[in-house]
Amino acid sequence: MAQYIKICFILVIAYTYIVGGSKNKSKNKLLVNRETPGPGCFCKLNGEVDDCQCKVESLDSLNNDQIYPRMKSLLSRNFFRYFKVNLHKECPFWADDSRCAMKNCAVEMCTQDDLPFGLKEEEDKESENKYIEKAQSEDCPTKADVTLGDIDTTISKESQQAFKDWTKYDDAQETFCELDDDTTGNCDYVDLLLNPERYTGYKGESPHRIWNSIYNENCFKAPDQSGYNSQSLTGMCLEKRVFYRMISGLHASISIHLSHEYLFPASTCYGTEKWGQNMEEFLRRFDHEQTDGRGPQWLKNLYFTYLVELRAIAKAAPYLEEEGYFTGDDEEDNAVKEGVLDLLNVVKQFPNQFDESKLFKGNKKEAQALKEEFRDHFRNISRIMDCVGCDKCKLWGKLQVQGMGTALKILFSGDGMGPQSTVKAGSKQKFQLRRTEIVSLLNAFGRLSSSIHAIEVFRRMIS
Structure with missing residues (x-):
């Protein structure tokens, strides 16, 4: 025993x-x-980000430990979750004959009852003026002062003139995308939390045509390169490399979202659809062998795009610190302000910022011509977003392109260029951001942040 x-x-x-x-x-x-990432999807996710002094490992640590949790909390707040957008625009480039009819492509619009008090139509007529005047004077109307049941759709002469002044002012600034005219009845508020970016089933010729038009007709490329599968940047100047990497990084980020929030069909007739991580889809889009070696570079371009938008937020910190974030709820607005200040404190302390002062150097005339071409290409991409056949994809495409355009506007505005320069209200150039630009800027950066966080999730799943 x-x-x-x-x-x-x-x-x-x-x-x-x-x-x-x-x-x-x-x-x-x-x-x-x-x-040591090794082969597969992650073989290039180490060392310095191309054309930058920052390492991938530093950005992983910054984002996953500090930025991502703050962004997730901040973007759930009312000021950032409600985005005003026009999803009814006609495609300006070709007949839009491939509309997505699947239920997951639909966008649920907000009613007046869904909106915070400060964003209701009664307030819309004066909202832009309120932002000019910081939107929080003591004589703002209270809920008791406004009849919410009767909506006045007229616009005063003063407000009409203010909107015209805004348009002239925007045209005079370094605008890189076309903003929807939210003074018309064609725009609707969308609750981004109720309409998350994820796989909808929208695929095939329509999205392929979108990306092909972006890369082939609007991205700078080497003479022997064509199509969005190309990645050789040999012989291209810094400005053209920056443009391509930003678009490629955005494309990679969207692809990650679709893989991370993938729709799995019901396993039985009586089952329900489920959303979750699809490793097979992620590998199809980024694995070294399945993309002829290009996928890992696309992932690395995501980090470049992240750095550019991170720098824009840091540069706009003095302006964002003074913003009121008005929604009509003092407690909510104060919480948003505290969250933004906390985020900016982290962003400003990061040492390896993107340096925009290196762009558009050399011969002044040639540099200005290249800058205008850079801006025109990007504005064209913002128009292409109106050709997307899936409304939910269009929503998030317009938001993220607008956010990137806002970042570029910030980088090339202000009283100076380079890592130490800032923009703020009252500067020599009288810099100004509309509410929709602030919302899209932070939400677009939030999407990049969630993508880098999702890469770590896929990395662990593979390991």
Whole structure:
């Protein structure tokens, strides 16, 4: 009996050693893969980001530990969750004959009852003036002062003139995308939390035509390159490389969202659809072997786009610190302000910012011509978003392109250029952002942040 107990004891020790060793090996494998990415999707996700001084590892740490949790909390607040957009525009480039009829492509619009008090139509007529005047004077109307049941759709002469002044002012600034005219009845508020960006089933010729038009007709490329699968930037100047990497990074970010929030069909007739991570879809889009070696570079371009928008937020920090974030709810507005200040404190302390002062150097006339071409190409891409056949895809495409355009507007505005320069209200150029620009800027950056966080999720799943 004693001999039997001894044998059992030895077997238990051996089993514990084997299982423990396997767990440790698995853990060590994860650490090795994280620090030395190796082959597959992540083989280029280490070292310096192209055309920048920042390392991928530093951005992973900054984003996943500090930025992502703050963005997730901040973007759930009323000021940032309600986005006003025109989804009814006609495609200006071709007949839009491929509308998505699937239920997941539909966008749920907000009614007046859904909106915070400060965003209701009664307030819309004066909202832009309120932003000019900081939107929070003591004589703002209270809920008791406004009859919410009767909506006055007229616009006063003063407001009409203010909107015209806004248009002239915007045209005079470095605008990189076409903003929807939210003074008309064609724009609707959308609750972004109720209409999340994820896989809808929209695929095939229509989205291929969108991206092909963006890359082939509006992206700078080397003479021997064509199509959005090309990635050779040999012989291209810095400005053209920056443009391509920003668009490629945005494309990669959207692809990650679709893989991370993928729609799995019901397994039975009585089952329900489920959303979740689709590793097969992620590998199809980014694996080294399945993309002829291009996928890993597309992932790295995401980090470049992240750095550009991070720098824009840092440069606009003095302006954003003074913003009121008005929704009509003092407690909510104060919470948003505190959240923004907390985020900006983290962003400003990051040392390796993108340096926009390196762009458009050299011969002044040639540099100005290249800058105008850069801006025209990007404005054209913002128009292409109106050709997207899926309303939910169009919503998020317009938002993210507008956010990137706002970032570029910030980078090339203000009293100076370079890592130490800032923009603020009251500067020499009288810099100004509309509410829709602030909302799109932070939400677009939030999408990039969530993509980098999702990369870590996929990395762990693969490991």
